[in-house]
Amino acid sequence: MAYDADRLATSREDAPDPYRVLVTADYFEPGYLAGGPIRSVSSLMDAASPAIEGTLVTRDHDLGAPESFPGLSGRWVQRGRHRVFYLGARRLRHWRRLYRELRATRFDLLYVNSLWSLFSIVPILAAKMGALRVERVLIAPRGECGVGALSINSTRKRIFLVGWRWMLNGQRVYWHATTALEAADIRRVVPSARIPVVVGAGGPEPVDLPPARSSGPARLVFLGRISPMKNLDLVLTALSEVKGPVEFDIFGPTEDQAYWRTCLSLLESLPGNIRATYRGAVQPDQVCDVFAGYDTFVLPTRGENFGHVIAESLAVGCPVICSDRTPWTPVLRSGGGMVLPDLTAEALRDCIEEVVAASPEQRHAARMAASAAYRDWRQQVGRLSVLDRAREALTRPRAYAGR
Template sequence: MLDAVGAEANPTREHDLEPFRVLATCGGFVPGHRYGGPVRSLVQIVESISESIDLTLVTRDRDLATPTPYPGLSGRWVRQSGARVFYLTVSRAGQWRQLRREFRDTSFDLLYVNSLFSMFSLVPIIAARLGVLRVSRILVAPRGELSTGSLSLKRRKKQVFLRFWLPLLRTLGVVWHATSDREAESIRRACPWAQIEINRSQVSLPYEPLPPGPVVPGPARLVFISRISPEKNLILVLRALQQVSTPMDLDIYGPMENVGYWEKCQNLFARLPTTVQVRYCGELAADEVRSTFARYDAFVFPTLGENFGHVIAESLSASCPVICSDQTPWTDLLTAGGGAVLKRLTADDLAGQLERFAALDQVARAHARRAAGDAYRSWRRRVDGPNILEQARRASWVRPGDPIHPSCCGADS
């Protein structure tokens, strides 16, 4: 297993005349923003690859849970920084045939899929297994889908699917992309045979945090910025707020990915004490997130699990402390960064942390903001390194021009 910082360059590959050809697939990409952190991680990859990588990316032609496509992009190839991107309308057979013709005479050194459960992973992997798509190796980024919290949602369906899907991935000798040691452990729990590459280079955020904004007198100003879905656990925030006695305000930003879940959240609004004010403020574009965090005293995020947690990095980069679950790679940094980490995801425990934070005076809140910025600054300087595709290009497990042959790909290949 190679870490991004410790990966050794293969000199025979570093100066190859032939480009390293990569086909990447994902359910969402820019200009969409509803898919959250995975899109931003992919943007970082696309913007940071060298000229030695020839990257082709296939993605959906619309944002998450959105019926209408992006204007003028359906069925089109578009240049996005270092990649050619195709925006696919999945219901149009003609566009699938267009891709088949495009790839018929192309061999890829690497197929890089982002998700275990998306059709944008299932279809290309099965195509590679059948020889329809010619690739040398497959790199799978589960994007947190094998975490305990994620697997607890729709548990039975996922168990049945993985019972059949993981053995197929094993026969294909896939390599797994983890963004942290924590995610590597979750992959290994599901797949003890897994060959894992860890790469922490996930963000294109600046090195310096935004300066802490002025602390506004009055109730603590809390914020929740994320997809409104069971994984992000907004309901726990609202249940905790039912139990607090200290005045505080909560603003909620994010796409309503799960309408039924949002209705359950709304049902809790009427049960909140009069000293608590909650507002839904709509969605944010990606370039609005940091400046929004900068206006608040703390980000409340009792997520069920994050493989990386891009939104946490954004909060710290805006000098905004984070009150979070311990189901992320950020636990040590958040405690040092003026926030708090929940060891138990219960309404009682979260209410206690919210009460503690809301009781801080203006001087203590300002100190917490400075601590968040300092924690971000120290972290940001530790995560530089090649992105995952550059790391793969240098790795010995990629055999350029050698198509997948499942019968010779064992568990430890």
């Protein structure tokens, strides 16, 4: 998507009475280090119909990056039919400019992409106090209500929820879940939550598979943010018990430095039959190409509300070994890979050893099965944007009030 800084749309002929949505997200394009959430927000805005007029507010830098995006900080950017403001959160003049612009508009919907982020808390409070003119609020927790996510920094999150939960119970507050499982997670945290939108994202186009390799050790890959949520340390612990030869490559930003040091220690203690290498972060347009070179993607995640990276792996026929805490369990069980009901090193080791023991022909057959399972799933995915679904659900003659 091309960026044209400060060029505002001059014609709204295609949407004479638009549904105005204010979207907030911690990180957005041209950033990529935050992974799936960036692709989720990008997809929902790209897929929105002409009836939707979107305004996005995001940070002026990528995850963990010390520098702002060149030429974007503190500026409005036109992105297709929508506008994006890149906010330097520590710059008061950015806040003033943003507030003047937002205050002048009445929004039909405020759509926030986190439960804990400053970019969710501030706009929700502003809407509650009338500083922003917002009709309704839609919260997408992006998996943050899952058991695995809540177990990280759990004490701090419980304390925060004591004071924050009352803000999330208003008559105009709704929730977006990507699956029925996530809807149950949300209601466990906020029992009165109203969830009119239960829909996940789409995935990339499937591609033709590369030819089968004739020989060589199993090639495994981990690709994702290096944080406790993604469970890389469990992969390394499981690999330490694998007897056969393995080539294992790690891709992703080192989000949590203390956790990365733990992983480095495990890397250094791997036996000689395991050749493990850290390859750094990957640009979004290179992710599918990376997966195409491996036999299996290993992701024993503690929880994903969608899991774009799983879709990208399956799209190129790279089977996935994954926990049962994602929406992809049915696809994996139908041929997309293997599901780990127990997040233990022993269970993961057993799955990896199946890949290691397989012949080149068996590994290629597994790739073909993963590709077929993904194609079947993709045919069933609806194409209507989350924002359009929210508009339909929340603007009926009787506004959504059930659960």
